[in-house]
Amino acid sequence: MLELKNLSKTYRTGDKALQNVTLTVPKGQVMALIGPSGAGKSTLIRCINRLVEPTSGSVILDGTDVTALGSGALRKMRRKMGMIFQQYALVERLTVMENVLSGRLGYVGFWRSYFRKYPQADVDEAFRLLDRVGLLAMADKRADELSGGQRQRVGIARALIQNPRLLLVDEPTASLDPKTSRQIMRLICELCAERDLAAVINIHDVALAQMFVERIVGLKAGELAFDGKPVEMTEDVLTNIYGEEDWHATIREVDDEDAEAEEPVA
Numbered sequence: 001m002l003e004l005k006n007l008s009k010t011y012r013t014g015d016k017a018l019q020n021v022t023l024t025v026p027k028g029q030v031m032a033l034i035g036p037s038g039a040g041k042s043t044l045i046r047c048i049n050r051l052v053e054p055t056s057g058s059v060i061l062d063g064t065d066v067t068a069l070g071s072g073a074l075r076k077m078r079r080k081m082g083m084i085f086q087q088y089a090l091v092e093r094l095t096v097m098e099n100v101l102s103g104r105l106g107y108v109g110f111w112r113s114y115f116r117k118y119p120q121a122d123v124d125e126a127f128r129l130l131d132r133v134g135l136l137a138m139a140d141k142r143a144d145e146l147s148g149g150q151r152q153r154v155g156i157a158r159a160l161i162q163n164p165r166l167l168l169v170d171e172p173t174a175s176l177d178p179k180t181s182r183q184i185m186r187l188i189c190e191l192c193a194e195r196d197l198a199a200v201i202n203i204h205d206v207a208l209a210q211m212f213v214e215r216i217v218g219l220k221a222g223e224l225a226f227d228g229k230p231v232e233m234t235e236d237v238l239t240n241i242y243g244e245e246d247w248h249a250t251i252r253e254v255d256d257e258d259a260e261a262e263e264p265v266a
């Protein structure tokens with residue numbers, strides 16, 4: 001469904017952030033992207049929706065070469081890619097509902113969105129999504145009244161109201177406590193499963209990635225250094241990606257019972 005072919009990015013500064021990255025993400029697959037700071041994870045995610053222009057190579061989504069699109073077609077294509085950010089990127093003075101509805105901006109006309117006159121179907125869907133992410137009672141609260149975990153749930157609902165085919169998720173749990181981080185990862189993975197949505201999740205926490213996703217890709221200095229299942233993530237693999245350390249405590253013995261024992265999101 002998503003294909004990256006020899007994707008490379010060299011910034012004007014000469015930094016080779018990505019070098020010949022080739023990988024395919026099938027429909028419905030949730031993939032975690034790990035790697036040390038500066039390995040190119042954010043660059044890769046941003047090259048997919050061309051917030052960063054790749055220097056060479058291509059990004060194919062549902063058979064369309066995203067890298068070849070003009071600006072109008074790119075705008076339409078971006079509707080298919082929901083983005084979830086580390087710092088949530090909410091409009092603080094707007095309500096939870098308004099923030100969720102802003103995910104429809106790519107669909108409704110300028111004046112309609114300017115006057116915040118969203119179609120009733122969008123409003124109904126926003127209520128459904130808020131219910132699903134556990135925030136229905138908060139629909140009228142201002143974003144700046146929410147906790148980090150609640151903000152990220154709004155960010156998730158805003159990405160989903162776009163009705164995307166792919167979720168691009170940049171460090172969704174970096175600002176959250178360990179329990180909330182698990183809840184957010186679980187929610188993202190459950191929603192992807194419910195909607196047969198593919199996701200690329202950029203994440204520093206290797207154990208958290210192992211706990212929830214089915215595939216982990218490791219980047220090192222802009223190149224693919226690992227592509228496999230969570231159970232294949234050994235200490236040697238981590239040493240290759242991050243360098244020499246005692247990785248024993250980081251690596252999690254993954255088994256299905258563990259994942260099932262987690263309590264569901266309230």
Ligand SMILES: Nc1ncnc2c1ncn2[C@@H]1O[C@H](COP(=O)(O)OP(=O)(O)OP(=O)(O)O)[C@@H](O)[C@H]1O
Nearest residue numbers: 011012013015017036037038039040041042043044
């Ligand atoms: N706008 C930019 N201009 C120049 N160089 C950049 C720019 N953005 C990133 N880089 C460089 O590209 C490389 C990859 O950066 P990137 O942010 O993609 O890594 P990352 O793996 O996401 O790091 P982190 O985990 O710290 O967010 C780094 O060497 C970085 O300095």
